Amino acid sequence: MDLPKNSTKFHVTAARISAVIILALVSLATVEGKKPCPTTNYLEVPAISCRKHTAVLTDFGGVGDGVTSNTHAFRQAIEHLSPLAADGGAQLIVPPGKWLTGSFNLTSHFTLFVHKYATILASQDESEWPLVAVLPSYGRGRDAPGGRYSSLIFGTNLTDVVITGNNGTIDGQGSYWWDKFHKDELNVTRPYLIEMMYSDQIQISDLTLVNSPSWFVHPIYSRNVIIRGLTILAPIDSPNTDGIDPDSCSNTRIEDCFIVSGDDCIAVKSGWDQYGIKFGMPTEDLVIRRLTCISPDSAGIALGSEMSGGIRNVRIENVTGINTQSAVRIKTARGRGGFVKDIFVRGMYLSTMKYVFWMTGNYKSHPDDKFDPTAVPEITNINYRDVVAENVTYSARLEGISGDPFTDICISNVKIGLTAKPKKLQWNCTDVEGFSSDVMPPPCAPLAKAAKSGGCYFPEDELPIEKVQLKTCFVQNPAS
Structure with a gap:
């Protein structure tokens, strides 16, 4: 159903949506499945899979004092539980306490459950962070040409993995790494908080993640991914602390998340220049819904800038942006190649924005000087509808590439309220082509052609990942 055109009613609706999101973030979702366990010794957990076996971190010598390193305890626990994958799988419970640790790897058919009174603390001792190879679709580390540190929670070539909790916390203690970044002291790329590579059936949910050294959640070369709550x-002002970065992933669902970031709240990616073109794995069939974002210097959702493997069939709806630089931004450049196409956005409420619509065809960030400047991206079939924004400085900045215009841009049912001192030129458009209807302030001439009756298109069919229903599982409550 389209959101109402009446802006007053829409404000009320958006406020209600925001309230529902906040409530969802502090309580577990109710899903169909087994009846609740009759004892308070167990917690209900919505998950893609339930587990037959359970262990607690303290069974392996874990000490939750916030000072003692638990790197060995985490690694030993997962090594012990790994053989149980063939016998109904296993779950590791992180009980109340503060659990300092370096990087550790997960295993298949496994659940990591972080109790609401538990905090996993990332070590600031670099010796507890092993090095891993650069990503083949990037050709180098993002911070430095060399390798990169493994993520705090890492997995590769896995199947059926759940990282969840009843709002437990994972704290990246990122200030140590941010300081090194600002001082240009990094020889390899900073660790991410959670990274899953070459994996299938992944769930990351119902957690509080704070102060990542760099990107927070990075599923890459993976499929069938659910990120929620x-x-x-x-x-x-923290550097490169993207919230969620689906990267060369297919069939992904991101929903009911609240993000405050020093960078893009969600950044959709698929590889960098010639390396991404060669690797050739797009991000496709992606759903993002019920997102609340605060990021004064970046986007609520960015498509790119590393998009050389392509981005297609992305559906975005019910987004609230507050004090955020832009809403849904496309970032690309000569040398990227690839494509961003079949993007559908519906239902945004935005307050205190620099830009509502922003597309950049000259994002000058390259892995090296070996990129092909004739490799230009294809940006087409980009659809936005049902947007209410207030306190906006610029309505739009749409910059395509000379000789390679961005085409079939559609914008409909948009009401933009301007700041007390708005820019005189509200729509700054170059090398773009498209359509519009019912847009205020009126759009630029390249978008003045009337959109089809009914406004810009939004698909009504469901992607396969939207049809996945979580089971009700039970986890032992170590605090009971």
């Missing part, structure tokens, strides 16, 4: 918090 995350609260992600970082200082708004």
